[in-house]
Amino acid sequence: MIRSTHLPLMVTLATFVLAYALCASQYPAMLSTRVVANLLTDNAFLGIVAVGMTFVILSGGIDLSVGSVIAFTGVFLAVILRDTSIHPLAAFALVLALTTGFGAAMGATIHYLEMPPFIVTLAGMFLARGAAYVLSTESVPITHAFYDTLQDIFWKAPGGGRFRLIGGLMLLTFIAGALVAHRTRFGQNVYALGGGAQTARLMGVPLASTTVGIYAISGGLAGLAGITFSLYTSAGYSLATVGVELDAIAAVVIGGTLLSGGYGFVAGTFFGILIMGLIQTYIVFDGTLSSWWTKIVIGALLFAFILLQKGLTWATTTRRKRATGSAQPS
C-alpha cells in the first residue's frame, strides 16, 4: 500500500532513476556492471555511516564526528595490527566497542548535560581526529594476510564489475537499519524523539536510553565504516575522510529525511548515497570540469535535487490536504 507518508521516498527513487537514465543516455558506458559495482564499493563506507546519520537526523539531532571517527578507526586498526599480533577480528571488535562507547558518551553528554548535539559532536569531531593524530600522523599500511583474504572476496560480474565484500556489508547495514528504524520499538522511539522531545517524554518515551542509543549506533556504524574504509584502502591515515560528515548529511537529506527530525526513511538514504555517487561518476566521465567548476557543479546539483524534492512534495501535499480536508468524527 503506497501511503502519502512514503512520498519523499518515491520522489528520491524517481529522481535517481531519472538521473541515471539521463547519464546513461549521454555515456552508454555508465550502464556497465563496472559502474554499478563501483557505486556500491566506492560508497560502502559512506553508506554505512549514513545509516547511522539517518537515525541521528530522524531523532532531530546531528553527528559531526563521524568523519573523524572513521579516520580514527583506520589509524587505530593500522597501528594495533602493526604493533601487536592481535587478530584483525579481535581488533574489529575492540574498535567497534570503542567507537560505540564514544558515541554513547556523546549521547549521554547531549542528554544529561542538555547540550546541543551540533556542539557536542563538533567537540567529538576534534577529539577523534586529534586522537588519530596522536596515534600516528603518518599513514600506516595494513599488511595482515587476513585483510588480503577479505579483499579477495568478490564476485566478478560479466563486463568486469567487481562486487566486493564491503558493498555487501553496506547493503546488509541498510537492511538492518531499515528493520531497526521501522520495525522495532527503539525505532519508533527515534521517530517520536524527532517529532518533539518534550511530547515524547510525556508519552513515556525513555529519552535517556533512546538518545544514548542513537548516538551509540551512529558511533558504532562510524566504526564499522572505518573498518570498511580500512579494507578499502588497506591503511589507516589520520587525514582521511575529512568532511565526510557533510557528505553523509547531504546523502540523508537528498534521501528525503528532514533535518528537523521525525520524517524520513533509511531506504531513502540508500538512494541518496547512490545519487551522490552518480553525480561524482558523471563528473569523472565528463572529465572536462576544472577543480572549481567541479565544486560549483556539485553545489548546483545538490541545490537542484533539493529544489526538485521540495517542488514534488509541495505539489503533492497541497493536493492531499484538499482531498482529506474533512476527516470528521462521526
Added chain:
Amino acid sequence: MSASTPSLLKRITPQLMILAVVLGLNLLVFPDFLDVSFRNGRIFGNLVDVFNRGAPVALLCIGMTLVIATRGIDLSVGAVMAIAGATAASLVTEGHGWGTALIGALATGALCGLWNGLLVAVLRIQPIVATLVLMVAGRGIAQLITEGTILTFNNEGLIRLGAGTVLGIPTPIVLWLGLGTLATLAVRRTALGMLIEAIGVNEASSRLAGINSRVLLICVYLASGLCAALAGVIVAADIKGADANNAGLWLELDAILAVVIGGNSLLGGRFSIVASLLGALIIQSVNSVILLSGMPPEFNLVIKALLILAILVIQSPKIGHLIYMLRASGPESLPERQRPSTTPREDAP
C-alpha cells in the same frame, strides 16, 4: 528589550570568567603573555594578537549570532569569506581603488547572504541545507575568480584594512569592535532584537502578530553575508593576497562554536552579540595557548577539543543548575522549600 547594563553584565559573567581562566592558562605557559609594548608604530604583544587574530571569527559571529537567533545556521560564511576576498583582490589587481574593492567585496557578500536568505525565507529550505549549497559551491566560485591561484596585490589602502593600524591599534581590532558595537546598538536600541528573537522562538505566532518574518529572515542572512565579506577582506588584506583555497576554511564551525560558547541557544530566541564576541575571544585564546605551549602540532586538536569540552560542560545548564543547588544547600541556604527543582527546559509543556 534594551538590556540595561547590570543585566548585560550578569548575562556575560560566565563568558568573562572563562575568558579570564583561559587567559590565565596562557599566562601559565608563557609568563610574558600580558606584556604589551609599542613597536613599529603599533601596539604589540600576545594579548593584542588574541584580539587581532580573533577578528575574522569575531566578525563572523556577529552575523552568525543573528542567524542563530532566528533558529537558523549559516554554514556558508567560510566560503563567502573566500569569495569576498577574491573579489576584492581581483578588483584591485584590475586597477580599481581600495574603496571600490571593499564595496565590491561587501556587495558580493550581500549577494551571497541574499541568496541564502531567499532559500530559507522564501523557498523554505532548512537553513543548514540551504547554506550547505553555498558552502560547497562557494569555494569553487572563489577559485573561479582567482583561477585557483593566490591572487596577490600591493594596494596599500586594501592592505591597511588587514595589516594596518588606526592610532596604533591594528585595523581588524578596530573593525570588529566597531561593527560589534554598531550591531549591538542596532538590535538593542531598536526593536530589531526582540523581533528577531520572536521569529526564532515561534515564527508562526510572530507572523500572526504582524512581524514581517520573511524580510527579517532575509535581512539576517544578508547581515551574515556582509560580516563574512568583511572578514574575508581582512583575511586577504592580512596576507596581501586572496587565497581562495584556504581563506576561511572551516571557520564557520569556529563561528558557531563562538556563538554557543557565548551562551546562545542553537534553538533560537534570546541572544547576546557581546557574549558571542567574548566566545570568539575565548576560542582565540585557546588557539593562543596551543601556539605558545610549544607542544608538537599533533596534539593541537586534542588540546583544543578538551579545552572546548571543558568550557561547554561548565556552561551547560544542567551543571549551572547543580552549582546553584549546591550553593543553595550551603550554610546560608534558602529554606528547603524554595529550592527550584526543575530546570526551565523540563517545564515546557
Added chain:
Amino acid sequence: MRHRRKMTDQPPLLHASGISKFFPGAVALDEVELKLYAGEVHALLGENGAGKSTLIKCLTGAYRRDGGVIRLAGAEVDPRSTAEAQGLGIGTVYQEVNLLPNLTVAENLFLGHEPTRFGLVDRRAMTREARAVLEGYGLHIDPGEPLTSFSVAVQQVVAIARAVALSGRVLILDEPTASLDRDEVELLFGVIRQLKEGGLAIVFITHFLDQVFEISDRATVLRNGRVVGERLLAEVSRHDIITLMLGRQLEARVAERKGGAPGELLLQVNDLAKRGMIEPFSLNLHRGEVVGLAGLLGSGRTETANLLFGAVQADQGRILLKGREARITSPREAIAHRFALCPEDRKSQGIVGDLSVRDNILLALQARQGWMRPIPRSKVNEIAEHYVKALDIRLASLDMPIRLLSGGNQQKALLARWLATEPEVFILDEPTRGIDVGAHAEIIALIEKLRENGMALLVASSELEELVAYSTRVVVLRDRRQLRELTGAEITAENIVHAIADEQQGAA
C-alpha cells in the same frame, strides 16, 4: 448515594498527600492532598493557575515534586518518569494535545506498547487494532494516515484513547473537552462511565461546570496551590463550587439585552473564498457589533477568521473597509488596517514561548510601529502592567517566559497583546478556551465593554451559551459554508442548534 458513601470507607486507590512544588518565584503546590477511589470520577477544579496541571504532572512523574508521598493501593510509589507512571497503570492526557505530529494515528496510539511479532513491531496488527479501538470512540478513520491530517478534535480523541489504553488503574484527563464538540463530549462521557464501572479511578479537569456535575462524583478544589475543599458533588450546588474556587461570590450578571443600535458600517466582506477551504462568505460588520460565528467542529469558523485576517490568502472576493477596497494578503496588512486576530491554537500560533510576558504583550504593537521606533521602556511597562491588572493575569513577574504561565493566563496575555494595538475589528477565535469560570465572566464582560466603546467584533466559539450572551448577530456555518444569520431575539442556544440541525436534515 449510599453506594458512594460506602466507597469512601474503603482506602483510596491513589492517595497523594503533602504534595509540594516550587518554581523560582512561585509556590505552585503547597501540601496538596488528593484521594482517588476506585470506581469514581473525581473532578479537579480551580481557577487558571491554581496548580491543577502541575499537580497532575507531579503525580505522573513529568515533574519532580519537592515534597509529598504518593500511595497507590496502599503501597508507596514514586514515578520518576511518565513511562514509570504508565507502568504503574496511570494513563494521562495532559493539557493541550500531546501527540506526535510526525507519526500516524496508529503509531501515536501504540507508541511504547506496540504489538510485536518475532520481536518486531507488527504494523499490520497495529493498524488493525487501532482501527478497532477508534471505532469504539465513533471515529471511522484510517489510522495509517499521519496524525496531522485530522482536526484537533480527532487528535484529542486519539489522545484520550491512548491514555485509556494505558490506564490499568487510574485515568487522568486534563481539560480533555476543551476542543471537543457536544457530540464527542457525550461519546467521551460514555467511555468514562464504562471505565468507571470497570473500577478505574478517573481524574477529570475542566472549566465547564455543567460537565463536572454531569459526570463527576466528587471534586477537589484548588486555589493558589492549596486545597480549599473536597466535596461530594451530589451535596453541593454550582454556586458553592464557584465560590470555593474563586474565594468570592461571582456576581450574577444581569443578562442585559445588547440593544444599542450598531454604529457606522466598518467592514464589508463580499464573497470571500478559498477553494477547498471555505465557500464564498459575505458579511457586513458595524461598529458596536458582536457577530458570533457558530457551527460544529470543522465547520470552517477558524478558516473564516484566518481568511479575513490574511493569514490565509483568499483566491476570490473583496473586502471593503469603510467603503474603500482594502487589499489584505497578510496579517501585517490586516493589522495596518487595525484588525486583530486572537488565534485558536495559542500554543503554536499565539504565544512566543521563550519571550517574556512583557514582550509578548507588546509584540503586535511593536511590530506595527516598525523596528525603527522602539516603544520606550517606561511606556512598555505601563502598558504591560495596565493589562496585567485589567485582565487579572496571574504571574510571578513580567520578565518570566510566557510559556511558564498557566494555559488560561496565556490566553489573557494574548488578549492583552491585541487590546494593546487598539483594534477596530477584533476577531476572536475561541477566546475562552481553557479559561476558568471567573475569567470567563470577565472576558464576556470585556467583549461587552469593547462593543460599547465602538469596536466591531467577530467571535468564533463552540460554546453556545457564551455566543448567546454577547452576540448581536450570529452567523451559522456548516461544512465550510455560510448557512444563515440569526439576529436579535432569534439568538438562543436552541435556535442555533436548530439552525445547524435543520439544515443537516435538509441535506441528509
Added chain:
Amino acid sequence: ADLTVGFSQIGSESGWRAAETTVTRQEAEKRGIDLKFADAQQKQENQIKAIRGFIAQGVDAILLAPVVATGWDEVLEEAADAEIPVVLLDRTVDASDELYLTAVTSDLVHEGRVAGQWLAEEMAGQPCRIVELQGTTGSSPAIDRKKGFEEGIAGAEGLEIVRSQTGDFTRSQGKVVMESFLKAEGGENICALYAHNDDMAVGAIQAIKEAGLKPGEDIRIVAIDAVPDAHLAIANGEMNATIELTPNMAGPALDALEAYLADGTMPAKWIQTESKLYTAADDNQAVYEEKKGLGY
C-alpha cells in the same frame, strides 16, 4: 584514434597544485592527448572513485597524483587487470611497483635535506636557533621535509630547531604561527626560519616585517617549492633560498607513456625530477616573470 588519458588530481589546495594542473593540461594539449581531469578535493576515496570511473570508461592510461602513499593496491590491481597503465605523479605509493608503469616525483626527503644543508653551509659553524613551519599535520610532504631537513642540519654544530608548529601550508597560518614564534622566542633570538612550503614563508615574512625585523637579514628564510612569489621575495632580499619542486611532472610522464604505448618501451620505475636550489645568486626576477603565467 587519439589517446585518452585520465588524470586524477588531488585537488586545488595550493598555488603549486594549480600550476601542476595547468602544466599537465598544457603538456597533454601539446601532444594531442584528450585529458580527462578529475579533482578529488583532497580525498583519497574520491581519487579511487575517479580511477574506477576511468577504468569503466576505458581510458588508455591514467595519471595519478596520490594524496597519500597507502591504500592503492586494490584499485591499481583493477587497472592492471583492465590493462591500463598508471603513471604516478609527484608522490610514490606503498604498493608493488608492478602495479604502475613509473613514478615521476621529486624526493621530498631530499628537498628537506638540501634546505638543511644550505642553512648549515650558510651558518658556517655559527650557532643558530631555527623555527620550523610544518605543513599540514600528517601529510607526507610535512613528514618527509621535516625528516630531510633534520638530516641536513644533523652534522652542523649549534643548529637547533627550537620551535616547530604547523602552518597548514597556508599563507595566513604561516603568518599567524610566525607571529607567535616571534613573541614566544623573541624575534632577536631567532636566527632562521625553515618553512615546508613557500606560501607559509611568504606569510611569515609579513609577520617578521610587522614585528619590526628584516626578513632575510635578521632572520634567514629557507623554504621549498619555488613558487613565483618566493622568487620575488628572494629578488627583494626578503628571503634567502628556496628549493624547486617543478610543477611539470606530466611532461616526463606523458613522454614515458607515449613511448610505452607506441612500442612497449619500459621506462625506469622512478623518474626523479630535479630539486634545484635557488638563492640570491640566481636571477630570481627573470624566473619570476617566467613562472608567473603558469597558474601558481
